[in-house]
Amino acid sequence: DAGVIQSPRHEVTEMGQEVTLRCKPISGHNSLFWYRQTMMRGLELLIYFNNNVPIDDSGMPEDRFSAKMPNASFSTLKIQPSEPRDSAVYFCASSSDRGNYGYTFGSGTRLTVV
Amino acid sequence: GQQVMQIPQYQHVQEGEDFTTYCNSSTTLSNIQWYKQRPGGHPVFLIQLVKSGEVKKQKRLTFQFGEAKKNSSLHITATQTTDVGTYFCAVASGGSYIPTFGRGTSLIVHP
Numbered sequence: 001d002a003g004v005i006q007s008p009r010h011e012v013t014e015m016g017q018e019v020t021l022r023c024k025p026i027s028g029h030n031s032l033f034w035y036r037q038t039m040m041r042g043l044e045l046l047i048y049f050n051n052n053v054p055i056d057d058s059g060m061p062e063d064r065f066s067a068k069m070p071n072a073s074f075s076t077l078k079i080q081p082s083e084p085r086d087s088a089v090y091f092c093a094s095s096s097d098r099g100n101y102g103y104t105f106g107s108g109t110r111l112t113v114v
Numbered sequence: 115g116q117q118v119m120q121i122p123q124y125q126h127v128q129e130g131e132d133f134t135t136y137c138n139s140s141t142t143l144s145n146i147q148w149y150k151q152r153p154g155g156h157p158v159f160l161i162q163l164v165k166s167g168e169v170k171k172q173k174r175l176t177f178q179f180g181e182a183k184k185n186s187s188l189h190i191t192a193t194q195t196t197d198v199g200t201y202f203c204a205v206a207s208g209g210s211y212i213p214t215f216g217r218g219t220s221l222i223v224h225p
Contacts, residue, residue, distance in 0.1 A: 035215075043157070043202065043215040056212070091156060098211040102147060102159025103204075 004106035006092050012112045018080040021109045023092030024073055033103065034067055034077050035091040043091075049075065061086075082113045118205045120216030128224050133190040135219035137203030146186045147204040147213060148177060157202060157215075160188075193223045 005024040013019050025032045033048040047057040049069045057067070064083070069075040079086055089110050093103040119138045127133050137146065145164045149157040161170055163179035163186060170177045174197075176189040190197055200220045204213035 033212075042217045045212065045214070048212060093157075099147075099206075099213065100162065100211075102149075102162060103157075103213070104159065105156040108156050 004092055004094050004104050006090075006106035006109050008109060009107065010110045010112075012114065013082055015083055015113055016081045017113075018078065019082045019086075019111060019113075021077040021090050021092075021111070023075045023077070023106060025075070025092070025094030026096075026104055027073065029094035029096045029104070030072075031095045031099065032069060032075050033093040033095075034075070035093060035105075036088045037091060037108075038088045046077070079111075082111075084113045087111055087113050118203065118214055118216045120203055120219055122219055123217065124220045124222065126222045126224065127193050129195060130192050133193050133197070133221055135188050135201050135203075135221075137186045137188075137205070137216055139184050139205055139207070141184065141207050143183050144206045144208070144211070146179060146206075148186075148188055149202040149204060149215075150199050151202065151218070152199040155199075190221075193221070195223050195225055197221055198223050 007022045031050050034046040036044045036046055046059045047067045048055055052069045065079055067077045089108045091105050091108045093105045095103045121136050145162055147162045148160040150160055151157045161177050166183050167181045168179040174191045178187045188201055200218040202218045203216045206213050
């Protein structure tokens with residue numbers, strides 16, 4: 001299994017531009033999570049999906065952030081317009097069986113907004 | 115949301131010394147998971163604890179869940195340079211299985 005696959009690995013963009021982060025979860029995992037990691041705030045849960053349905057998006061910072069999961073093998077996190085304070089590492093993670101076997105994280109996307 | 119405190123924030127040790135990180139919650143937990151993140155890497159699942167007083171071992175790593183299910187510890191015996199990284203606990207409580215991550219303990223091992 002290739003694990004959770006995220007793209008791009010690095011993204012540098014100018015303030016005001018739209019950014020789209022992509023994630024392919026592990027096949028067979030029915031839950032998908034988007035996390036943001038910064039030095040100031042640590043690992044924050046932004047949103048999670050169960051069986052492709054968004055369950056809790058209370059961690060999404062504001063309306064500039066949106067996430068979709070059109071099918072079981074693909075999810076996107078979009079920031080529009082991006083701001084410098086959005087600079088962080090964004091992780092996607094997936095799990096099965098309510099996470100009893102742990103959450104498998106992707107390698108992350110390091111986003112820099114200048 | 116669920117509040118969890120993890121201490122210490124940083125720990126420097128000489129190779130061969132032991133290391134312990136603690137995770138504390140004010141509420142009773144359903145379970146606790148531990149993850150390791152190498153510098154520049156992503157969190158990797160180590161283990162899950164569910165039962166009160168549970169102790170699990172993985173080679174030089176010992177994980178313990180408190181009797182009251184409000185705290186946990188990760189102990190590494192005789193650290194090696196390969197143990198360098200940040201160790202996170204992730205806790206779930208109430209009816210939710212969604213974990214809240216602690217801020218992590220960064221372990222620095224000096225050869």
